[in-house]
Amino acid sequence: MVNNWHSEADSDRPARVLFGRDATVTRVVDLATSPDAAPLILLTGPAGVGRSAVLDAVDEELTARGLRTLTLRLARNERDRPYSLASRLGAELDARDRATVLRSTAKTAAAPPGPDTGRRLAAELRAALTTRDKLTVLVDDVQWTDPDSRAVLLPMIRHLAGGPVTFVCALRLAPAGPGDGVTPDRLRAAGLAEVVPLRPLREAEVRALVTRRLQAEPSPALLAYLRRECRGRPTAVLTALAGHQRGGSLRVFDRHAYLTSPHWPPALPADLPSVEYLRRLGGWVWPVAKAVAVLHPLGAAATGLIAEAVGADETAVRKALDELYAEEVLRHGPGPGHWRFRVPLLASALTTCLGPYERRRLAQLAVTAIWAGEAVADDRYLAEQLVTAGRFVDPGRASAELLDKGSAAMLADGYCAERWLRAAIDLITQPEQRVQGLLAHASTCCIHLRYAEAMESAWTVLSAHADLVTPEELLEMELVYVSALGGMGDTAALTEICEGGWRSLPGGEGHRIVTRCIALCHLDRWREADDHLAARRDDWSGDNVVVAALGQLMHECFGAYLGRTGAFDLAVADPSRYPLWTEGARHRFERLSQLARVLMGFGEPDRAERLLADHHLLVGYRPVPDRVVADGQAGRWDPALQLARASLATGLSVGDLPVHTQVCRETSVILGARGQLARAREVIERARTVQPVMLHLLSAPESYLDQSLGAADRARRVVADGLALAAGRGLVVGTDELWLAMALAELAAGDTAAARRCVDEVSRVAELLGTGRARLCRLLATAVAHHDRARAAEAVRLARRRGLPLEQADTIGMVVRHGLADASLLHEAYALYGELDALLRRAQLRNLMREHEVIAPRRSSVVAENERLLATLVTEGLTNRELAVVLGTSEKSVEGRLGRLFKRTGYRSRVELASAILAGELP
Missing domain, CATH: 1.25.40.10 (Tetratricopeptide repeat domain)
Structure with a gap:
């Protein structure tokens, strides 16, 4: 069944998946141990919701209480084996019955089913189960029970009502329900079952799960991503987190977790149990599952494209899609013939199983259908398929579209913009067009901190295509290159530029002067940068307007940092005295932002806000x-x-x-x-x-x-x-x-x-x-x-x-x-x-x-505030002596405060207290 998302490496799965389900475990245990317990307790819920983990926790709790349990886990193929569950149950019963019941049961199970098999099994199991002490039988994935076992066990469970045996079964209902017309509601109405639904996690529960897993609080953007991709399935949440950690797209700072991009996919292993389960289904299900993972956004057109991709007729494809629907992998989309993944993360997992040719072929089919008007998809989907298809589609048209879409996404979506522009560059054959792609790619990567990629593209322009760009574009690439070196911390390369390499840079003398000054600043050599700028003023001020403007801005700001504020104060008083002031909003924005930034460095936020407000920048974008x-x-x-x-x-x-x-x-x-x-x-x-x-x-x-x-x-x-x-x-x-x-x-x-x-x-x-x-x-x-x-x-x-x-x-x-x-x-x-x-x-x-x-004022609030501070300082790892110093009191007083804090909260150690604070659980 597709409800286990974990790889074998996740050895602590049950404890982690269970988090947030403690109340459910308690309820099931209470029902199972009640004197008037129903003979059957059904733990129901959708795929991936964590039923197996809850069942394990119930088993652990019952065992801890000294109660006897017996656990059975069913496999999908058992639904087609007559009397599979009934015979397995007999084979697992208590050892004291082996001489009577189990020998007969084993013989019955080994023999071909006959007209009396069910009757004999029922009698033997009833005898074994009614002559023993209290026992809880736990059955996982009970939806795979074969019809013959249901025919034996359901009447027997009715007979066991009020007896010493209780069945606790984890059940996933297929969309059409289990066979024989048996549903949880009917069993409950007949007085045979208590039904405990296990629903997807709410947002607060997902937050708690992530906090416990990462020891860090998730950002709102990370929570929104998990809600969208995992649909409240705890195992999917943990798989997504592990995938983003593996791929380096999840960052933790100051005990808070962030995604570097909402569109950066997790690095999921190809052997996830959920994927392996689908791989074993046989027939057309596996190839169709991989294809639909890529093509489902195309709506009704997807079925025909899947058939073409896997080499099957559409009838076989529809049958496979229906089976995936029955397995709770897919759900119906917004229109006829539309499909969606119940847990979108599974689509990402399935795409990792595609080979290089499969990926490109599916992308080719998608792009061709969209270009032909046979299918409709959003721009991001089309761009991603163009990246994957490469030269499987018209490279001229593909590169032009990728260049347009990447340039449009430069500010809003760095991950996608970088991918699309890089793919466009790889497809372009004309040098002039390729250079335009390199310019956009270098700038995008620099904006979004992908410094290695920014440096590579910028240096390609500087070293091989300097004659194909304007002086302004050349200067931008030089600044991107230096900023990328600074962002990567490559002090050796920066030093080489400062010490002599700047003279060999392309462009005019003004370019080289300005670039060297920026490199010096990245090395924290501000006085040298200012001296160089002053000594070569005639060179940079007489160069093109962009060089002159940048040199002026640097002269104003460097002087202020060094204690010469005259030019800077004049710039703040009248920022329009600037060569690029009338050349566009971007240049005005850059000037005002830099002046405001320097003012804040001097502790003058009020002057910075007035500067921005006077020029209508306060209500706009601010870095x-x-x-x-x-x-x-x-x-x-x-x-x-x-x-x-x-x-x-x-x-x-x-x-x-x-x-x-x-x-x-x-x-x-x-x-x-x-x-x-x-x-x-x-x-x-x-x-x-x-x-x-x-x-x-x-x-x-x-x-x-x-x-x-x-x-x-x-x-x-x-x-x-x-x-x-x-x-x-x-x-x-x-x-x-x-x-x-x-x-x-x-x-x-x-x-x-x-x-x-x-x-x-x-x-x-x-x-x-x-x-x-x-x-x-x-x-x-x-x-x-x-x-x-x-x-x-x-x-x-x-x-x-x-x-x-x-x-x-x-x-x-x-x-x-x-x-x-x-x-x-x-x-x-x-x-x-x-x-x-x-x-x-x-x-x-x-x-x-x-x-x-x-x-x-308010002594009661002071006491509460002192507790908060004490808990915070404990979490920071301070010793009792350090706590006494920080709080201005004695170590004995600290010991007393800690004792009262532990007594009130119920925590027994600093570690427990710190963990609770991180998880947001401190009362």
Whole structure:
């Protein structure tokens, strides 16, 4: 039967498939052990819904209770063997009856069935079953019971009512129902059976199953995919997850799971039991099943095409389709002659069994029928069949359609666009057309982070077809090539370009200058890039308009990062002073997005939003990494975190400079403030490993993590190292926060003179940048180092005007901690942290409130919040000593809190508690 999707490698199948079915198991066990139990309990449900797993769990539970069980599993071929189930049941009965019943039963089963066989079997089984202690007989796939056994067993089950034997049977009903007109409803109406339906999993149950399987919460897109492809069948869900893990299209980050593309098929093995079952059905069923997996989207035209593909007449094909319908593989589609797979994932599994010629032949038939107007399908289906058919169809027409469809899908669907454009390139013979395909393919792959493919296509253009493209297209390929090297982390190749290879690049001198500058930035050599740009200004500014525009944008942004903000401020004030401003919306979008990105790097999200809004870009598309930073700084932490996880899991921010570091910074700030210290540190380490650019921006959130764990010396070193790193690269961006942090560290160490030297540095940076955040850092550093209450009050007013919740709350906490403001202000900071759900910062602020005898509101909510934080920190792997440091209490107090938490939740260990939190099960 087609209800087992697992390969033999899935050794833990029963426990995994069962998840979400505990209530069903409990109900069946209760029915089977009830004093007035019905003689028959039918566990019903569609194919793949997990009946066998539930039956196994029932067996395990009954055995654990000390009750006797006997389990039989039927095979499909047993429906044609007279008395198969009845004789097998006799052969498996208790050993104490072997001398009487089983010898006779074995003899009866071995002999050819005669007119008295059924009567003798019934009498012998009745005698054996009515003279024993309590017994539960479990029968899996009871729909394969042969008619003769049904004739023997059903009357006997009626006779057993109220006796010591109960039958628990897993039953899949074919669309027409089992033979002999016996249905669960009739058995229930006759008082013979209790029916326990096993329905497909609901969305919440699928989410729980995936969470338990991956130890990660599935994204909404992943859940939607599983709902569409698996139809709530737990075994299909687990098979799909394993296939996507095997194929590398499922990514897990920060305990959340994502698909890289909704159209990327899972890498399913060809020997899935569900597929092997169909392979053994014989006749035309197997070849028809493989063909219909490809051709069913063509509706009524599919039957004739299947017949042509497998070399059978349409009558034989229809018969095979009807058998697949009876096996619950297919269902009727929206029109006459239309078929659909009950579990669409099975179609994907069947296509893996096709040989290369079979695939191309089926695709050829599909494409030919669509082109001839004999069948209708959507664009994606046609494009996929064109890819598979290759030169089995007209290559000129196929390549033109693939090029059009791939170009149209460039932004929306990277997986499909890349496949279609690559296939088009392989079919094109004209060099000019092939180059256009390579341009589109390279850009698409770069957009969607397929850097190896992007680099290959871009380099093909640069090395072999530079004379066939415009200067603008050539520059785009050079930038794609460099970005792909950066995305792949190929520092050796980037260094070669920077050190001399840039002179051999095709195109004009302006192309080479701009390309070298981008390569230098990918190596975090910002000062060199700025110097090179300044030294060769006449060359790039006099080149074509695209080179001049890109050079201008780089000059503005690099200067700002290095502390020369004049050109950048002018660009923000009037972004239309740009060579490409009137050349199209794309160029305006790129300029405004880059200017806004730099503003956010300086902690100026309000100026960034005004810039975009003034030019009508705020309501339009905004890159996901930029939305993460904007939402994070503005206090919209939940959407920021959701987007950040997706971005970091799928690499959306890799390749753009320095967005990946900014996304990691905001993510680590949020996670750290919420007490997820280990996860915050993982994000920081990822930034260092994946794209080490402007890493000093991570020093402030990393220092907070160390301070929270009581490592003050390490926190100070992290800040000092960040400042040294920025100085070595000539970078000023982000150093305002670091000099403030260093001033606080020096004061904590008792070195007031060193702290005041830090104030001088903060003031220098504020003069260079002129940003709101730099001014705030100067006010705070001056206030705490000189104990200046006026500057502290001015800092609070500025933080309120800026309206960034975390910054505002931190500012209030800082001035109160240093005795520079009334402690009643802590209520304001406490409320702001609450809006952010910043559990750890709230707990740290409560300690400060106690020191200043300020009462935190609503004690009951504080207790619940403390429990949430404690559970979170336990999940992060902190020891009791570390918990005590983070919470500002004693180890004994921590032990007491943990004891109360375990008692309330019912969990007995940290491992159980952490697992429950991951699965969303914590009460």
